[in-house]
Amino acid sequence: MPETRTRWYPYVTILPALLLIGLFTLYPVAVAIQDSFYQYVLTKPRSHPFIGLRNFREVIGSYYFLNSLSITGMFTVASVAGVFLFGLTVASLLNTKIKLAAVLKVIILLPWAIPSVVAGLLWKWILNGDFGILNGILFSLKLIPGYIPFLSDPVLARVSLVLAQVWKEGSLAAIFFLAGLQLIPSELYEAARMDGCRTWRMFRAITFPLLRPIALVVLVYETMTSILTFDLIYVLTGGGPADSTSLISWFAYAEIFKSLNLGHGIALSIIIALLTLALILAYLRILRTEDSR
Amino acid sequence: MKIRQGLFWKVFLVVFLVLGTAVVSTAAADVNMSFVVWSYGLETVQDNIQKFQAMNPGVTIALKDYSWLDYHDTIVGRFAAGNFPDLMYGSDHWLQEWASAGWLVPLDKYFPQVKQYSPELAPYALQGMSYNGEIYGMSYYADTLDFIYNAKQLQAAGFTAGPRTLDELFKMASALKSKGVVQYPIILAWSQKEGAFPEAFLSLVFAQQKGGNAMFDSSMEPVFNRPNSAAAQVLEWVRKAYSAGLIDPVSLSTAEIDQIKSMQAGAHTFTIAPQYNMAELNRPKSGDFAGQFKIALMPGVSHATVGYVRFYAMTSAVPKKGKDYLDAAWKFFEYFAGKTNGQYTVVKRWAVENGLGFAQLPLFNDPDVRSAFGKWGDITTIAEQAKLARAKEGLTPWYGTWDIFMRAEVQKVILGQESAAAALSAMASKWNELKAQQ
Numbered sequence: 211m212p213e214t215r216t217r218w219y220p221y222v223t224i225l226p227a228l229l230l231i232g233l234f235t236l237y238p239v240a241v242a243i244q245d246s247f248y249q250y251v252l253t254k255p256r257s258h259p260f261i262g263l264r265n266f267r268e269v270i271g272s273y274y275f276l277n278s279l280s281i282t283g284m285f286t287v288a289s290v291a292g293v294f295l296f297g298l299t300v301a302s303l304l305n306t307k308i309k310l311a312a313v314l315k316v317i318i319l320l321p322w323a324i325p326s327v328v329a330g331l332l333w334k335w336i337l338n339g340d341f342g343i344l345n346g347i348l349f350s351l352k353l354i355p356g357y358i359p360f361l362s363d364p365v366l367a368r369v370s371l372v373l374a375q376v377w378k379e380g381s382l383a384a385i386f387f388l389a390g391l392q393l394i395p396s397e398l399y400e401a402a403r404m405d406g407c408r409t410w411r412m413f414r415a416i417t418f419p420l421l422r423p424i425a426l427v428v429l430v431y432e433t434m435t436s437i438l439t440f441d442l443i444y445v446l447t448g449g450g451p452a453d454s455t456s457l458i459s460w461f462a463y464a465e466i467f468k469s470l471n472l473g474h475g476i477a478l479s480i481i482i483a484l485l486t487l488a489l490i491l492a493y494l495r496i497l498r499t500e501d502s503r
Numbered sequence: 504m505k506i507r508q509g510l511f512w513k514v515f516l517v518v519f520l521v522l523g524t525a526v527v528s529t530a531a532a533d534v535n536m537s538f539v540v541w542s543y544g545l546e547t548v549q550d551n552i553q554k555f556q557a558m559n560p561g562v563t564i565a566l567k568d569y570s571w572l573d574y575h576d577t578i579v580g581r582f583a584a585g586n587f588p589d590l591m592y593g594s595d596h597w598l599q600e601w602a603s604a605g606w607l608v609p610l611d612k613y614f615p616q617v618k619q620y621s622p623e624l625a626p627y628a629l630q631g632m633s634y635n636g637e638i639y640g641m642s643y644y645a646d647t648l649d650f651i652y653n654a655k656q657l658q659a660a661g662f663t664a665g666p667r668t669l670d671e672l673f674k675m676a677s678a679l680k681s682k683g684v685v686q687y688p689i690i691l692a693w694s695q696k697e698g699a700f701p702e703a704f705l706s707l708v709f710a711q712q713k714g715g716n717a718m719f720d721s722s723m724e725p726v727f728n729r730p731n732s733a734a735a736q737v738l739e740w741v742r743k744a745y746s747a748g749l750i751d752p753v754s755l756s757t758a759e760i761d762q763i764k765s766m767q768a769g770a771h772t773f774t775i776a777p778q779y780n781m782a783e784l785n786r787p788k789s790g791d792f793a794g795q796f797k798i799a800l801m802p803g804v805s806h807a808t809v810g811y812v813r814f815y816a817m818t819s820a821v822p823k824k825g826k827d828y829l830d831a832a833w834k835f836f837e838y839f840a841g842k843t844n845g846q847y848t849v850v851k852r853w854a855v856e857n858g859l860g861f862a863q864l865p866l867f868n869d870p871d872v873r874s875a876f877g878k879w880g881d882i883t884t885i886a887e888q889a890k891l892a893r894a895k896e897g898l899t900p901w902y903g904t905w906d907i908f909m910r911a912e913v914q915k916v917i918l919g920q921e922s923a924a925a926a927l928s929a930m931a932s933k934w935n936e937l938k939a940q941q
Contacts, residue, residue, distance in 0.1 A: 252579070252582070252583060252600075252604050253600055253603045253604045253900045254603075254604075255604055255605050273908070273933070338753070338761070339751075339752065339753035339756065340751070340753050340757075340761070340765055340770060341765075341768075356686070359751075359752035359753045359755070359756070361753075361755075361756035362752045362753050362754070362755040362756045363752070364918065364920075367756070444696075447695070447756065448694055448695045448696025448697075449695050449696070449911075450694060450695025450696070450755060450756065450910075450911070450914060451695060451755040451756065451914045451918060452695075452755075452911050452914035452915040452918055452920060453695075453911040453914075453915075456911075464907055466579075467575070467576040467579050467580065468575075468576070468903050468904065468906075468907050469903060469904035469907070470579060470600060470604070470903065470904075471904075472583070
């Protein structure tokens with residue numbers, strides 16, 4: 211192959227992909243960034259003046275910003291921790307020589323494969339305060355004196371949302387961790403056993419250090435997913451009661467579709483994207499530091 | 504042979520031209536219109552469309568439906584993306600938004616004859632379909648938020664008629680609870696996402712107010728935040744009833760379907776819901792209490808309530824398509840919401856078969872309607888409540904934004920997170936802030 215051809219070949223081969231990404235990702239993002247500097251209220255279709263950073267100022271100064279940011283923070287921390295623990299526990303169980311492990315590996319992935327809206331509806335029925343199955347079971351086992359309004363109490367509604375998120379996302383984390391666990395050579399455990407190590411010590415000294423790259427992937431992915439969670443809230447709580455489950459992504463939606471203020475919605479979406487990006491960069495920094503040790 | 508060939512080609516040409524002209528003229532007369540609705544009674548809608556098409560050859564209607572709960576947001580998405588339907592369902596709740604954005608067009612601008620129907624409409628419905636003095640819709644159905652009670656349960660607690668005031672309601676609910684008839688006598692569909700939540704809240708406020716301007720004065724300045732306003736009284740009452748365990752806590756996450764099913768199951772005695780639910784509540788064999796559900800005038804001082812209207816509307820896409828489409832659109836409006844052979848055929852069908860309320864007042868005297876409504880409700884009370892109904896106050900282009908804020912504030916008061924006065928003050932500040940931005 212002539213040298214010129216060799217030089218251009220990689221660029222030509224990735225060009226179609228670049229064009230598609232440019233058209234469907236970069237262009238919309240660029241337009242959104244541009245629109246965020248204009249007043250863009252859908253009820254005023256003929257007036258789009260340039261307003262600089264006013265959309266950002268108004269969104270940051272809005273009544274919901276700090277509150278929803280703190281709710282998002284709490285939800286993210288609780289969900290990521292829950293998903294992490296759930297995934298690791300399930301993966302550890304599946305990694306043992308139990309019967310039906312192959313079938314369980316498929317079944318465990320089902321919640322992740324279910325669309326979020328369906329998962330939200332499922333949990334809405336399960337947690338219903340008048341006729342939900344969870345209340346039915348707890349009541350028939352005499353564990354509760356009366357039905358609990360899970361989705362009507364601000365604290366319980368948040369817990370319910372985290373529960374649904376962990377159920378939905380935990381299975382994917384479990385599969386990630388399981389793949390990681392299966393890559394750890396069994397000789398390491400055998401040697402540790404010969405040295406008299408107990409299970410917890412083996413986990414701390416062998417399993418967890420070798421799972422760290424996968425743990426960080428799970429951490430990054432689940433943090434992003436939690437911050438951007440919208441569909442589950444939309445179906446399960448609608449942001450209520452009293453805005454107690456209104457994550458910041460909910461308000462980005464509400465600004466556009468309820469208030470018809472595209473400028474505010476886009477500005478808020480950009481802020482969410484920047485926050486998520488900052489977190490990811492922090493995670494990657496941790497990852498790089500660990501690798502270089 | 505040549506002569507025959509020439510004749511053949513002449514005949515062929517004439518036939519071709521005649522057929523071609525016919526095909527072209529038929530094509531020109533064909534009008535295909537899209538019609539977007541929320542998912543309710545779709546079989547009836549389809550059947551009505553087929554009957555309309557049979558009466559109007561050359562006009563076809565393509566139906567598309569979305570869930571009621573997502574309807575507003577889906578339609579906004581479609582409008583924002585430039586994907587306009589031709590005809591659609593609209594609501595008084597969103598008219599100001601959609602009309603000010605130029606998405607819907609005034610009907611009386613294109614069809615001045617639409618005004619001939621105005622004298623026969625309930626005032627709240629006409630008001631709900633008007634924006635800046637122009638009429639934007641023809642009524643699909645109009646209804647009132649009604650106070651519904653389970654007469655059998657009430658009787659078990661020793662009462663023979665529904666409550667007239669909020670105090671009476673509190674006493675009756677307390678008796679029902681203390682006598683163990685039900686654990687939570689009152690259920691409200693006040694989930695933050697439920698469309699009828701503000702309407703139900705406002706119906707209590709209207710009932711507690713003598714005369715109009717319960718929420719805003721004529722210049723759209725808030726009055727609900729004044730000391731001892733009707734809104735303040737209602738909020739205090741709801742909080743007290745909630746704290747006393749008279750209102751099911753689930754109310755804060757309940758939507759209309761669950762609310763009606765709970766009532767049918769006998770879990771609650773009192774609720775506030777759109778009147779059309781009476782048909783389902785009293786549907787024979789729908790539960791142990793079928794036939795026991797009755798309507799009382801909204802408890803309060805004036806017994807006023809909220810009347811709302813859902814209507815057929817036309818988008819700005821239609822005038823752009825020309826006269827044929829406008830003509831077809833008027834035929835559609837006249838058939839679906841106006842009179843055919845002197846009768847409100849389709850509106851009456853919805854009322855008789857589905858129990859939907861109506862804005863067309865003469866239908867209250869229609870024997871078929873009276874007979875149908877009599878099966879599931881007391882038409883005298885329904886008509887009396889309809890006369891006391893008023894359109895929601897404060898319908899402006901910024902109402903949707905304020906509505907989101909208002910729902911959360913009301914819930915905060917019920918949950919005891921905030922005082923009624925603080926919530927009303929915050930709601931007034933938000934209103935003034937939004938108004939100033941216009």
